[in-house]
Amino acid sequence: MSRLRQVGLPWRPDKADSAGRFAVRTGSGAQVLRQGSITLAILITCCTAWAPDAAAQDDVLVGHIELSGGAGIFGGAALGTRDADLRTTTANQPFRLFTASSRMAMGPLFDARLGVALSPRYAVEAHLGYGRPELRTELSSDAEGAPSITAVESVDQYVIDGGLVLHLGRLGSGVRPFVTAGAGYLRQLHEGQVVVEDGTVFYAGGGLKYGLISRSQGLVKIVGLRGDARLNVLSGGIHVDDRVRRHAAVSGGVFVVF
């Protein structure tokens, strides 16, 4: 049995056996760990095995399914300003009762992805994102002096999209960058979840994958970290005017290749 290369994982080589083999692939080849320690290994690896020379790296596994999940921030965007106008006898000169400027505020984002590599460079990926941003409307310039305030409601937001992922090779540190683009469905529910507004989302972005653990046998082939940054272009959904909205989003999490 070959010697385990210590990559920050707290297992001793003499614990490895033939009943369950867990490979940590390094530049010098696969090593063996006990399978029963997978969960603990992932957690501890995330915390301690961050050094580039210690990170196990893998090529893209064509045809394998990749699941990922994480959390992040969905950026805010202005929805537009609209005056509450009353008619007057003068054309195109309405009487402004007050002004309402709306914005979808930045909020937490949770997402999950399911992808399949079509080739070492290309993959397709489906994505489900959930967030709960606030729709914030600043009310001002009231004709009768009502104090300016910001009226708020909570929005449940779902994004279901799919697109193409292009892997860009591997950086020297073992980090695998990628770019991605696609389109999908936007579903936003007003507070109380009784009114739904649908729309479309187009996105482009990229990210980094960092393989931590891989093995040649068993259900789980690769475990790693993933970071994403996207620019989402939303149309429809909750909106004030017909403009499209650009929301940046960043997220980070874990990916698993089966």
Next chain:
Amino acid sequence: MTAHARRFVAGLIALMIVTQASAAYAYLHLSISTSTGTKLLTWRGGQVRWFATNRGVSGVAPSQFQTEVERAFATWQNVPTASVSFQFVGFTSALPSQEDGVTVLGFEAEPDLERVLGATSFVVDLTTGDIVESDVFFNTIFSWSVATAGEAARFDLQSVAVHEIGHLIGLGHSALGETEIRPTGGRRVLASSAVMFPISMGAGSIADRTLQPDDIAGVSALYPDGGFDENTGAIEGRVRRSNRGVLGAHVAAFNLKDGTLIGGFALGDAGEFQIKGLAPGAYVIRVEPLDDGDIDSFFEPGDIDINFQAVFYDRLAVAPAGGASDSFDVTVRPK
């Protein structure tokens, strides 16, 4: 006329060029109090048969009067989410002021009502709230126009007819508008977002030939059709001040997406309000007191509270299709 019916002699609902004391049973919908509760005034079956007087005025022949008033009726009849229909029966020599069991619209001289362009009166079955007869007069002390584009210094007959027919079918006045006091007395309209605003847009204006969202919501709530109940929603709540209801507070719902304004009033002892006919979505809620000079255009004299500041509700209210929002309280402060 049934034994239970009587004319609301003091209940003229008038369109004025400036406000003037005139008792009115008006808010968004006209209603009467009966021994069995409050009844909305409506036409049974939503069908109205009407006569036109055979009297013209300078610039308006009887046939022209009939044509313009028919157009005004058609404006209400063509609301897709309401079901109310009108049938012209013929000309009559009867005056609108006569209580004769038939609905008559026509010119009539009312020199004592020097600020009133037109007014609507009713004969109502006090048991059911059904309108038995409703007459509309157009005051001949003013100059009238039937010109397509309107005429300066003349009041557009069709515009005023649209307003009065709104009363005829059971709508009260809307408070979606702003006025200012004139140096010569009375008030002048600065702006409005409802044909049913109690003060005319002025001579030469034809703006009130076209219904506004507030008017459409009002007639649709009275005579719902075309999916109105299923496709629109309501926002309801209470206007409160020092832990008590604010009677007569004007509440406006502003649609963030399309910019429409639809209004209502806090009417109950607890300050309850309900605004129906809203497209599903998020709304800004704004509460204001009625202008002190306008109160009698909306309510009978009473405990109407106007001593508070205009305020926005600090949450966006959501109107669901076919239902109502969760009730909420808007708290106002004294001026």
